[in-house]
Amino acid sequence: MYVVTAEEMRRLDRETIERLGIPAVALMENAGRAIAEEIIKLCRSRSGSAGSPRGDAGTEAAGTAGAGGGEGIKPPGFTVSGDNALALGGADAGHWLVLAGKGNNGGDGLAAARYLREAGIAVTLVYAAAPESLAGEAALQRDAAAALGLPAVVYGRDRVDFAACSGIVDALLGTGSAGAPRGAYAELIAAANSSGKPIVSADIPSGLDADTGQAHEPCIHAAVTVCLAFLKRGLLQYPGAGNAGQVVVRSIGIPAALAREGGVPVSLLTPEVLRTRLQVDVSRRRSPEGHKGTYGHVLLAAGSLSMSGAGLLAARAALRAGCGLVTWALPAMLLPHVIGAAPELMLAAAGGENGTWSAGTAAEVLRLSTGRDVTAVGPGLGRFADDQEWLRALWEGIAAPMVIDADALNILADSDYSSWTSRCHPVILTPHPGEMARLAGISTAEVQRDRIGLALAYAREHGVTLVLKGAHTVVATPEGEAYVNITGHPGMGTGGAGDVLTGIIAGLLAQGLNAAQAAAFGVYLHGLAGERAARQRHDPSALIAGDIIEAL
């Protein structure tokens, strides 16, 4: 599933209209119908009649519906069914307010209003601006609604009774919105939010930045957002993702092929995207003849006296991710204490005698990395004298992919690593927002302001695969593509969860996945395992990092 900016969306709209010759109003009709269908679905689920509604009398009259249930197989008969998607199926019809802006987002809402009326739902149009100010397709929708006799009021001139309605369609502002909502728009958004009524937003909640996910003041709090054609970046990024409610992406006649051909760089990380865009074998088939040598060997340089557990978590996660062998290099003093903690691991003393790392251990890590398929560094590493020289020696000397996490990222942030000899093998960086802030030399708040945009830019500029962790982790590649993950949950905000991810990604790299595949699939599996682990406990907040490994 493609994820677009407002600008990309406008380009795809234009191409559909100008190159394919589909009239703009046809797209708007499809949008209106999709919005109405989702509202009807919401009405049905709220009134408990979620089952497929029967259409016209024809279906029942044919006498063939309801085969099964012990009645045996009935012979096929003549059937007719209605447009079930636009039928209330016994749900309370209610009365909806349609808040319409003067742009095309408003036009979508006006088209939806006609379909709602068709389904038997009473609608009142609430214009944010004088109806005469609407233009183009939105004006056409205004006139169609008027010709049909849909009641309409103008905000500021007429009274709007929010208390009496059953729900609100937010068609005030869409991808053409700029800055914080002004005037009547702001007042309508505030009134809709405080009404307590369910709000269904057309395309994006009004007041949301469609690209960054920043919520202006005020911004609609939607129960459902019917996103049109392609998912907008702002709906995936917090806080916007929190304002959107349940997001449904509906097709309106803009072919996905246009996004593909047009090089839209961002996708939602789904099994289908993993299979098709990233060509990952998500079934993780193993050859019947496979042996531990087939599945690769991870070297992990991690752990120190106060953070040995980080190394252990990463090492165990790499094994659970399916690699053949894991060697954990750690400070010599720790080694006797972790023997047996995970009998499947191989241990190698590489650090200083006092349980910490030292610059002089780089030579030993380099030696250990020979013949290993991947080296992961960072979990529980700590900082030490001349650690920049240490990391530089590994960066320049390890002839295999590297995963760099935790304190190794902080070392990198303190280094001018663009001046280091460039590597022939890929690097995956896995920062959380705080580490990302140090790497990019900005504040954490600035990192969170547009995670997708930042990840794309940083990965391209530095030639690395970047895993920007946190809710909706972004994986960005040096080639300028990005994948946004939505597996996982806030219960995974627990010490060591990131170390587990490092191990998973390293384990996948060892099995021959390329950097983008290992990062994306690793992030996806990590979130999925977190979900599964949470289900096994009574509350997601009880999750600890080790549970994620066991759920892999």
Ligand SMILES: NC(=O)C1=CN([C@@H]2O[C@H](COP(=O)(O)OP(=O)(O)OC[C@H]3O[C@@H](n4cnc5c(N)ncnc54)[C@H](OP(=O)(O)O)[C@@H]3O)[C@@H](O)[C@H]2O)[C@@H](O)CC1
């Ligand atoms: N064929 C198509 O094009 C398709 C379009 N589609 C739909 O159209 C939407 C995009 O429509 P759009 O480009 O007309 O912009 P839209 O979001 O309605 O807002 C523009 C209006 O808002 C106003 N305004 C702006 N900022 C403001 C603020 N802060 N506070 C107050 N007012 C503000 C601005 O007024 P101005 O500032 O220019 O006076 C202008 O009048 C898209 O999200 C989707 O729903 C889809 O159905 C697919 C087919």
Ligand SMILES: Nc1ncnc2c1ncn2[C@@H]1O[C@H](COP(=O)(O)OP(=O)(O)O)[C@@H](O)[C@H]1O
């Ligand atoms: N709200 C959330 N939703 C989904 N995943 C989350 C959420 N909070 C944290 N995570 C995931 O948990 C992991 C935490 O990693 P990190 O902060 O590096 O922890 P640590 O350094 O303790 O190992 C990351 O993979 C992150 O994406």
Ligand SMILES: [K+]
């Ligand atoms: K909207």
